[in-house]
């Protein structure tokens with residue numbers, strides 16, 4: 001019998017919805033435990049089918065009963081009881097993300113390279129780190145007709161299957177860690193739900209995919225990593241390839257010196 005504990009979780013990550021045969025449509029969700037400042041991965045969260053008022057946004061604080069998932073093996077992974085989920089409050093971006101920073105800053109690792117070392121040492125599978133401007137935000141067209149279930153396994157959770165509108169592009173960041181002289185560079189897929197949504201909405205607004213992609217690059221590279229910001233990446237690993245991490249979101253408060261310690 002699973003043991004359930006009540007936790008307060010600040011949601012920092014929502015990955016683009018995937019479809020699971022077992023759980024219907026789910027959203028890969030991760031966040032930070034408010035009391036312990038530990039990362040937590042929660043599933044399954046049947047997002048679209050949650051009752052009105054139970055749909056949550058990034059930076060909401062949730063009360064939810066969770067249980068360590070014995071089958072996943074990653075220390076942060078927890079099953080949740082969807083029917084216990086309550087939204088307590090939303091943490092806004094006022095005062096240059098002051099309240100968000102109180103939760104996120106204590107969880108920062110030094111770099112992506114350090115997260116990989118932590119993964120080897122202690123199985124760390126979720127994290128965040130500060131990053132100067134990536135070398136590139138790039139994309140590749142996805143041939144949806146050739147998509148197999150294997151491709152969909154490149155999501156946070158192994159029991160998810162696609163059927164939902166699949167994005168026709170894969171988006172990626174290419175970067176080298178700051179202050180890691182031996183970093184060979186990283187090129188990671190971005191699973192941020194906000195990016196998928198922006199693509200879908202902006203595609204209707206702009207005249208062509210080229211224009212939409214240009215606007216996405218402006219926001220996800222030029223705006224989020226502008227010189228006046230201290231941006232951090234949220235990352236999580238692949239269930240089967242534990243040393244392979246994906247970008248789950250960007251944290252981008254304005255520069256105010258607080259993050260220069262990292």
Ligand SMILES: [Zn+2]
Nearest residue numbers: 112113177183
């Ligand atoms: Zn690195």
